[in-house]
Amino acid sequence: MEKVLEVKDLKISFKTFFGEVEAVRGISFTVGKKETVAVVGESGCGKSVTASGIMQLLPMPPAFFKGGEIIFNGENLLKKSEKQMQAIRGNKISMVFQDPMTSLNPTMKIGKQIVEGLVKHHKMSREAAENKAIEMLKLVSVPQPEKRVNQYPHEFSGGMRQRVMIALAMVCNPQLLIADEPTTALDVTVQAQILELMKKLQDQMDMSIILITHDLGIVADMSDRVVVMYAGQIVEVGLTDEIFANTKHPYTRKLLASVPRLDMSKDEPLYSIDGTPPDLYIPPKGCSFYDRCSEAMKICKDHVPELDEHSATHQSRCWLNHAMAFKGNSRAGGEK
Amino acid sequence: MTEPLISARNIKKYFDVAGGQLKAVDGISFDIYPQETFGLVGESGCGKSTAGRTIVRLYEPTDGELIFNGKNIYKLSRKEMQDVRRNFQIVFQDPYASLNPRMTVEDIVAEPLDVHQAYKTREERSERVIELLRLVGLGEEHVLRFPHEFSGGQRQRVGIARALALNPKFIVCDEPISALDVSIQAQVVNLLKNLQDKLGLTYMFIAHDLSMVRYISDRVGVMYLGHMMELAESAELYSNPIHPYTKALLSAIPIPNPEIQRNRKRIMLEGDVPSPINPKEGCRFVDRCSCATDICRKETPVFVEKKEKHFVACHNV
Amino acid sequence: MKAGLEFTPDLFSVAAKEDRNKEKIHRPSIKYWPDVWRRLKMNHLAMTGLILIAILSIMAFVGTEINGFKYFEQNYELINVHPDGVHWFGTDELGRDLFTRIWYGTRYSLFIGVMAALIDFTIGVLYGGIAGISRRNTDAIMMRIAEVIYSIPYLLVVILISVVFTQAGQGSSLFVLIFALTLTDWVPMAILVRGQVLQLKESEYALASESIGATKGWILRKHIIPNALGPILVNVTLTIPRAIFAEATLSFIGLGIQAPRSSLGALANDGLAGLPVGNAYQILIPAIFISLTMFAFNVLGDGFRDALDPRLRK
Numbered sequence: 001m002e003k004v005l006e007v008k009d010l011k012i013s014f015k016t017f018f019g020e021v022e023a024v025r026g027i028s029f030t031v032g033k034k035e036t037v038a039v040v041g042e043s044g045c046g047k048s049v050t051a052s053g054i055m056q057l058l059p060m061p062p063a064f065f066k067g068g069e070i071i072f073n074g075e076n077l078l079k080k081s082e083k084q085m086q087a088i089r090g091n092k093i094s095m096v097f098q099d100p101m102t103s104l105n106p107t108m109k110i111g112k113q114i115v116e117g118l119v120k121h122h123k124m125s126r127e128a129a130e131n132k133a134i135e136m137l138k139l140v141s142v143p144q145p146e147k148r149v150n151q152y153p154h155e156f157s158g159g160m161r162q163r164v165m166i167a168l169a170m171v172c173n174p175q176l177l178i179a180d181e182p183t184t185a186l187d188v189t190v191q192a193q194i195l196e197l198m199k200k201l202q203d204q205m206d207m208s209i210i211l212i213t214h215d216l217g218i219v220a221d222m223s224d225r226v227v228v229m230y231a232g233q234i235v236e237v238g239l240t241d242e243i244f245a246n247t248k249h250p251y252t253r254k255l256l257a258s259v260p261r262l263d264m265s266k267d268e269p270l271y272s273i274d275g276t277p278p279d280l281y282i283p284p285k286g287c288s289f290y291d292r293c294s295e296a297m298k299i300c301k302d303h304v305p306e307l308d309e310h311s312a313t314h315q316s317r318c319w320l321n322h323a324m325a326f327k328g329n330s331r332a333g334g335e336k
Numbered sequence: 337m338t339e340p341l342i343s344a345r346n347i348k349k350y351f352d353v354a355g356g357q358l359k360a361v362d363g364i365s366f367d368i369y370p371q372e373t374f375g376l377v378g379e380s381g382c383g384k385s386t387a388g389r390t391i392v393r394l395y396e397p398t399d400g401e402l403i404f405n406g407k408n409i410y411k412l413s414r415k416e417m418q419d420v421r422r423n424f425q426i427v428f429q430d431p432y433a434s435l436n437p438r439m440t441v442e443d444i445v446a447e448p449l450d451v452h453q454a455y456k457t458r459e460e461r462s463e464r465v466i467e468l469l470r471l472v473g474l475g476e477e478h479v480l481r482f483p484h485e486f487s488g489g490q491r492q493r494v495g496i497a498r499a500l501a502l503n504p505k506f507i508v509c510d511e512p513i514s515a516l517d518v519s520i521q522a523q524v525v526n527l528l529k530n531l532q533d534k535l536g537l538t539y540m541f542i543a544h545d546l547s548m549v550r551y552i553s554d555r556v557g558v559m560y561l562g563h564m565m566e567l568a569e570s571a572e573l574y575s576n577p578i579h580p581y582t583k584a585l586l587s588a589i590p591i592p593n594p595e596i597q598r599n600r601k602r603i604m605l606e607g608d609v610p611s612p613i614n615p616k617e618g619c620r621f622v623d624r625c626s627c628a629t630d631i632c633r634k635e636t637p638v639f640v641e642k643k644e645k646h647f648v649a650c651h652n653v
Numbered sequence: 654m655k656a657g658l659e660f661t662p663d664l665f666s667v668a669a670k671e672d673r674n675k676e677k678i679h680r681p682s683i684k685y686w687p688d689v690w691r692r693l694k695m696n697h698l699a700m701t702g703l704i705l706i707a708i709l710s711i712m713a714f715v716g717t718e719i720n721g722f723k724y725f726e727q728n729y730e731l732i733n734v735h736p737d738g739v740h741w742f743g744t745d746e747l748g749r750d751l752f753t754r755i756w757y758g759t760r761y762s763l764f765i766g767v768m769a770a771l772i773d774f775t776i777g778v779l780y781g782g783i784a785g786i787s788r789r790n791t792d793a794i795m796m797r798i799a800e801v802i803y804s805i806p807y808l809l810v811v812i813l814i815s816v817v818f819t820q821a822g823q824g825s826s827l828f829v830l831i832f833a834l835t836l837t838d839w840v841p842m843a844i845l846v847r848g849q850v851l852q853l854k855e856s857e858y859a860l861a862s863e864s865i866g867a868t869k870g871w872i873l874r875k876h877i878i879p880n881a882l883g884p885i886l887v888n889v890t891l892t893i894p895r896a897i898f899a900e901a902t903l904s905f906i907g908l909g910i911q912a913p914r915s916s917l918g919a920l921a922n923d924g925l926a927g928l929p930v931g932n933a934y935q936i937l938i939p940a941i942f943i944s945l946t947m948f949a950f951n952v953l954g955d956g957f958r959d960a961l962d963p964r965l966r967k
Contacts, residue, residue: 428860
């Protein structure tokens with residue numbers, strides 16, 4: 001598959017009063033054309049920092065890129081100047097955020113915000129851009145687009161605002177859309193609408209999507225591949241079917257077991273993961289999941305496991321994959 | 337047939353806002369039985385949070401009765417209410433906002449004890465605090481720390497410890513897990529379940545995450561724009577929903593199983609959740625309902641028992 | 654795999670449960686006020702102000718004893734001496750050493766400033782706190798009264814009171830002066846506190862406290878005021894220079910502190926006569942000290958405001 005984005009060993013840290021906090025500790029993944037890659041993890045795992053990092057929207061300082069490359073269309077984004085990045089943002093790579101209220105300028109009419117991007121990146125005339133804006137609003141199913149294009153953000157409901165955000169993000173036909181928890185703040189019925197919309201647009205525009213979420217249901221619904229992050233690292237990556245049906249990493253397994261599902265019987269217990277994720281101000285010496293893993297072994301404490309391959313597309317980072325784990329520990333290897 | 341612990345009758349709560357009257361809760365009635373978990377679900381603006389707070393009289397109701405121990409608590413004097421409050425506690429949604437950032441964990445958890453003067457010596461107070469913290473999985477080492485030093489899940493557990501301080505009978509959990517990470521949600525929910533078994537608690541569990549509500553609740557009520565649309569036992573509601581809104585709601589939830597999720601037939605609702613300010617007469621769901629008829633616009637449907645222990649408010653069933 | 658790591662079966666045996674700490678809190682405990690202090694220290698301008706205040710305060714008590722002259726000592730042979738090696742700030746028209754008198758004046762200026770700020774604080778917190786926590790009607794009435802009081806021109810009030818008390822023979826009393834200064838000055842503080850209370854009483858922890866059965870007074874004392882102390886502190890720090898300047902103005906027009914006591918403003922007033930006859934130092938020096946004092950408190954107050962702003966946290 002043609003690669004649109006390739007992240008190689010990305011490392012991002014923050015300088016704080018206490019010292020360096022390593023938010024992203026060497027992650028690598030690819031996004032192919034027209035593919036949806038879900039990045040799953042809980043707060044603090046580094047997924048949002050990664051998303052903002054790709055767009056270089058992190059405040060620098062206190063954030064800084066400690067290492068790695070972000071290859072987009074053959075070029076390393078980390079080597080680009082701010083001006084070059086501005087030509088890419090909103091144009092080739094777009095982002096949709098969780099809270100549409102804070103990402104839209106409350107003092108500017110919706111239409112104007114959409115038109116801005118077109119005039120700047122595609123050098124369109126005002127008139128052509130305004131027509132395109134109405135067309136975009138129609139595309140995202142905003143009713144009465146001719147009228148609403150002249151309204152302000154506060155006149156739209158939450159779901160409508162998110163649609164406008166999507167229109168804004170799509171208007172220049174980007175190759176890659178990064179959606180950071182796009183539906184977390186929305187009601188369930190509205191969420192379903194927005195997800196359908198995204199699928200439709202992806203199909204029409206041959207677009208790739210990086211979907212950041214913590215909702216495993218959305219992952220099952222939308223994604224082709226899944227990247228599971230924990231404490232700044234990728235612990236498992238694979239095709240969606242592989243991740244759900246043949247889970248390899250204890251964290252992913254526990255995560256799946258801790259989500260109540262409509263299709264499971266009511267009496268099935270809900271497993272939870274004790275404790276809290278590690279503080280990345282003192283990154284764990286060995287496997288970052290060690291303190292909370294019920295299958296932890298002595299080696300896990302001091303040594304970071306490498307990514308092992310289970311198939312051409314499925315990898316996980318765990319000492320349980322090691323051949324010796326089966327001999328020394330009868331519990332290892334695929335049990336809940 | 338056991339007696340209900342609390343009975344809510346025609347509870348209404350209106351707010352005066354710019355633009356008219358916000359009918360947050362517009363006449364809901366239900367019973368909650370001892371040691372059961374009563375789930376209340378709905379989307380934003382449905383009034384479930386307001387309902388929870390009105391039931392414990394944190395908000396003064398616009399109308400209605402709440403019967404507890406044979407008395408309507410809305411008619412009690414301040415002093416009598418003080419006594420009742422020992423039995424009614426709330427756990428709030430936002431673990432970052434519901435704890436005073438300037439108070440230590442010890443003072444936060446002990447506050448109910450302080451307000452009701454429920455101890456004689458400082459040692460007694462300390463011991464009780466440590467006991468409560470242990471109940472929720474925290475320990476003595478956390479006693480002198482401040483809320484901002486804890487994670488969301490830990491803070492929520494402090495909130496639960498505070499709610500347990502006076503040995504209440506009934507706890508309203510107002511979206512207690514919405515602001516938490518997925519794996520932590522399971523932690524807190526399991527904790528609540530364990531505490532229920534251990535201490536014989538009765539819960540009202542308010543949430544918008546239907547999967548979680550199904551898991552923890554015995555009976556579930558579905559609210560929409562201030563009205564109760566459907567109420568049934570948990571398993572029954574999820575396998576045989578009657579109200580069109582409930583059906584749409586259930587079909588909108590993505591299931592974490594790619595094979596099942598891809599093959600599901602979904603009921604899509606048009607439009608957004610409307611505003612509860614100055615609502616029109618008739619069924620509140622009429623604008624988004626796919627089977628709305630004329631009578632739906634004119635008359636508000638009555639909440640009746642359509643099947644055994646299964647209540648619905650709809651003209652078309 | 655890692656180079657040099659020998660894989661032994663023991664490494665793959667189950668890890669002991671005690672070895673894993675699930676609820677660890679790594680970072681050291683940051684308490685609120687120490688953190689504010691730390692942030693204040695990073696602000697060099699504010700620290701300059703603080704040091705200046707410290708110096709002025711110490712010298713206010715010690716400075717009068719340094720060069721041996723008494724503040725009331727008159728010496729007709731040494732009138733209007735320009736600053737020199739013996740009289741570092743010169744002498745005034747009665748031959749009194751100005752260096753000693755400056756510190757004597759600073760003592761009273763600081764005293765008045767701090768007292769006025771404290772009284773403003775007390776009345777303001779009580780009034781604003783009660784207004785904020787009361788029902789809308791009570792609050793509205795209280796605020797209207799406060800606004801009416803504040804709209805009376807303060808100078809007028811002060812002059813009236815001074816005149817009335819002078820006629821009664823009490824005009825030189827320090828306490829009458831402070832009373833006059835604070836009569837209308839507490840209102841901005843009350844408005845500030847009320848605003849804080851209105852905002853904080855909607856916070857979820859205040860609501861949680863209410864659900865436990867706490868009274869309004871309890872919530873005000875335990876939850877609201879402690880969290881409002883930040884802005885209140887800033888306001889108190891900025892009230893001091895205002896009061897000092899107000900007193901200086903009054904003394905300058907002859908209404909403030911009376912002889913034998915003196916303040917910086919009174920000294921400036923005394924020195925006014927020296928301006929046309931080439932003794933500018935007599936007014937310049939007190940004026941500089943008034944400015945320095947006000948500057949110090951103002952930058953400290955600004956520093957507090959920045960140190961307390963959660964958004965500016967680094």
